[in-house]
Amino acid sequence: MAVAAQTKRLLTTSKAIAEAIRQEMERDPSVFVMGEDIGTYGGIFGSTEGLLKKFGPDRVMDTPISETAFIGAALGAAVAGMRPIVELMFVDFFGVCMDQIYNQMGKFHYKTGGEAKVPVVVMTSIGGGYGDSVAHSQVLYATFAHLPGLKVVVPSSPRDAKGLMISAIRDDNPVVFFFHKGIMGLGWMQYNPRATGEVPEEAFTVPIGKAEVKREGRDLTIVTASLMVHRALDAAEILAGEGIDAEVLDLRSLVPLDREAICNSVRKTRRLLVVDEDYLSYGMTGEVVATVAEHALEFLDSPPARLAVPDVSIPYSRPLEEYVLPGVEKIIGACRTLAKQS
Amino acid sequence: MSMEICMPHMSDEVDEGVLVAWFVQPGAAVNAGDLLAEVQVEKVSIEIRAPAAGRVKDLAVPAGAVISQGAVLMSLEERTGGDIAS
Numbered sequence: 001m002a003v004a005a006q007t008k009r010l011l012t013t014s015k016a017i018a019e020a021i022r023q024e025m026e027r028d029p030s031v032f033v034m035g036e037d038i039g040t041y042g043g044i045f046g047s048t049e050g051l052l053k054k055f056g057p058d059r060v061m062d063t064p065i066s067e068t069a070f071i072g073a074a075l076g077a078a079v080a081g082m083r084p085i086v087e088l089m090f091v092d093f094f095g096v097c098m099d100q101i102y103n104q105m106g107k108f109h110y111k112t113g114g115e116a117k118v119p120v121v122v123m124t125s126i127g128g129g130y131g132d133s134v135a136h137s138q139v140l141y142a143t144f145a146h147l148p149g150l151k152v153v154v155p156s157s158p159r160d161a162k163g164l165m166i167s168a169i170r171d172d173n174p175v176v177f178f179f180h181k182g183i184m185g186l187g188w189m190q191y192n193p194r195a196t197g198e199v200p201e202e203a204f205t206v207p208i209g210k211a212e213v214k215r216e217g218r219d220l221t222i223v224t225a226s227l228m229v230h231r232a233l234d235a236a237e238i239l240a241g242e243g244i245d246a247e248v249l250d251l252r253s254l255v256p257l258d259r260e261a262i263c264n265s266v267r268k269t270r271r272l273l274v275v276d277e278d279y280l281s282y283g284m285t286g287e288v289v290a291t292v293a294e295h296a297l298e299f300l301d302s303p304p305a306r307l308a309v310p311d312v313s314i315p316y317s318r319p320l321e322e323y324v325l326p327g328v329e330k331i332i333g334a335c336r337t338l339a340k341q342s
Numbered sequence: 343m344s345m346e347i348c349m350p351h352m353s354d355e356v357d358e359g360v361l362v363a364w365f366v367q368p369g370a371a372v373n374a375g376d377l378l379a380e381v382q383v384e385k386v387s388i389e390i391r392a393p394a395a396g397r398v399k400d401l402a403v404p405a406g407a408v409i410s411q412g413a414v415l416m417s418l419e420e421r422t423g424g425d426i427a428s
Contacts, residue, residue, distance in 0.1 A: 008367065009365075010363075010364070010365045010366070010367075011365065012362070012363045012380070046387075185362060185363050185380070186362065186382075186387075187359070187360040187362040187380070187381070187382030187385075187387055188360075188382065188385055191360075191405065191406030193405065193406070195363070196363045196364070196365075196405065
């Protein structure tokens, strides 16, 4: 009997991240992980699943609930020659440890005159859509992208999550790695078919700072990141049925920002919508629009449009939360308006 | 020989769980111990692994579906003669 056809190797995003960390820990003994519930539990979003059993408690350390202490410890270990990965369980908690991140990690290389390297990865969960209210649903990556000295990585797929995590671990700079809970493939989140995808088994890298066209189109460009890439792709499929051909550009990194890819897409489609689950003002949407205004303004056929969380706290009420989060229907509406303008 | 792989019993309190993700498609050749699926009851998730080498015949439930403990998840055409070369 013939051997059955090989089918694709599928992983959820959470397993892809755990696999990336495992492979780097096997390759490099200076890589280790610490954070709240990352050991026995395997990370509350599964991003460190199986690591404690494989590597033991010296390299996979559960920490007390004291973010400023263990994120500071990761910084110290990085400066001393280790390559720590440290999990901040929800990005919303950054308030209690931000000094270690932006004044210490982000600036240590500069203030030592380039003597010290800080090869640390801070990984953290972002995003709402599941009724977790004001302090467990935010995105906040633009707050980190605003500050010098930090690379900011925002994958949207299992494959990119693995490749970007390996790049982040091998990078000599501090990298903040933001994963959206809605792309991890968790049973208690709304089912998302794009949270499971093909992932190569061998270790590979996705370069930090390179956006990717996830869907080609001619009529307008949707620039976005993370879970909103999935929403934009769903919207683009529906818009295609109405004769609107949308290009979807996944930024993948906010720092460095792939300004060339943004401008190249807008030069082709001549219309721009930026979609973001972060707050609207002083954020990613404004940065992308400013980039196009500076470098490709003459190519625009209509004013650029932005869709993001209006500047309000994320409501606990499900109908209100749905009202403030960008979603497929809102993206479709914004694209229809944009396509009509001249 | 074909064998059915079922949702394990994970809770005495709650009957239903979720098929979180499939990691194989119909037709896939698997070795014993390969990852097939992840299932979850309340907030506890576990991996379902192949009990024997074989070929995935049929997936009985889609990813994202709510399933009772004990329900059939998939069938596996068992292969005699052990693992395939990887």
